[in-house]
Amino acid sequence: MxxxxxxxxxxxxxxxxxxxxxxxxxxxxxxxxxxxxxxxxxxxxxxxxxxxxxxxxxxxxxxxxxxxxxxxxxxxxxxxxxxxxxxxxxxxxxxxxxxxxxxxxxxxxxxxxxxxxxxxxxxxxxxxxxxxxxxxxxxxxxxxxxxxxxxxxxxxxxxxxxxxxxxxxxxxxxxxxxxxxxxxxxxxxHQHHRTALVVGWREETSGSGRLGAVLLGAHDADGRLRYLGRAGSGLTGALATALHAAVTAQPRDTCPFDDDVPPLDARGTRWCAPVVVVDTRYLNRTPTGRLRQPVVRGVRTDTDPDPWEQQ
Structure with missing residues (x-):
């Protein structure tokens, strides 16, 4: 149903x-x-x-x-x-x-x-x-x-x-x-929302070991994993703790994306299997499909990630 x-x-x-x-x-x-x-x-x-x-x-x-x-x-x-x-x-x-x-x-x-x-x-x-x-x-x-x-x-x-x-x-x-x-x-x-896959993560620059940002992705119509951008906003409190535990449980040695990730975003990133789904809010998308000013709002287990084409 x-x-x-x-x-x-x-x-x-x-x-x-x-x-x-x-x-x-x-x-x-x-x-x-x-x-x-x-x-x-x-x-x-x-x-x-x-x-x-x-x-x-x-x-x-x-x-x-x-x-x-x-x-x-x-x-x-x-x-x-x-x-x-x-x-x-x-x-x-x-x-x-x-x-x-x-x-x-x-x-x-x-x-x-x-x-x-x-x-x-x-x-x-x-x-x-x-x-x-x-x-x-x-x-x-x-x-x-x-x-x-x-x-x-x-x-x-x-x-x-x-x-x-x-x-x-x-x-x-x-x-x-x-x-x-x-x-x-x-x-x-009034603002855009979408679910996305977490494909990598970075620690806070302070060296605390806490989650500082996640790299987001989505599959396109051909099944390729495309890069949506890096999000650091919203990663506080219980959400940051839960998401950190989820991504560290799915490590990968290599980048899973099928398109290029900007070197600035890839530097220091730890990759993970694209299985964790998060809800995001963002301003709009760039001509290349990246999310502008994304904010992570929560982990989702009740729905599948939106496809790349979904605004």
Missing amino acids: EPMLATPAARTGALPRGPQWAYEVKWDGVRALADTTTGVLRLWSRGGRDVTPAYPELSGLVDLPGTVLDGEVVLLDGGRPSFAALAERMHVRDPRRTAAFARSRPVTYLVFDVLRVAGTDVTSRAYDERRALLDGLPLPDRVQLSPVYPDGDELWAVTAEHGLEGVVAKRRSSVYRPGVRSADWVKSA
Whole structure:
């Protein structure tokens, strides 16, 4: 089971307009399908991984039998979703630790679509019909409907003002197409985000032995590992510790990239197998595909890395 995906807008803020479109906030969290069709709750990540144990506070979803919901798991910090705060707990599976997190920093599941209701497949119904079905569901604690807005330009301005990630436009007549990146959904973010592979790392220049920067990469359509750039921002605290442990467990003697790495970036780099996935935020990409001002936001185990072509 895979979620439907949105197509990036041609340029930042260039969302489709007109009464045939509805607009939703693009939330800064983790995409998840909530599935109760087997009689128990399963939360599936975008990559098809079972992430149910990480979020025990969402267990009330089991009271919606035979249903599959699509939404975003977010952790609100000061009233706004914080991916950094969510990253602290999204990989935890120990029941005692997840229970403690659920009490101290509970997540919210923001639902924006439905694939199945009480055993009936509704993916062939129009977006507006599916939203009407969502309105009639008795959602449990920690689960909310993601609001729908009629004016994309106004929502774009409001999300920018409040520091939210962006906006998704959805064609009101569109069906739900699992696993398809469709032009019926168009997304635009105020800042760019992508997942990337960690391919090398460097220590802090102080000689402390701590992680100072990582070299990022992505596979292109031909399977070649391409260089995205070096990122040092965001590597602090628990994230730096966890990422350091992950990359040092996958050492390589030679550079895995299939294209050239600038000598300044390669100097002092320790290479690792390209298996660790991180979430990044960046300003834009250069003509050669490098990320400008990348910031590492967290390790991802719930999804695959974005391809080289993904902006």
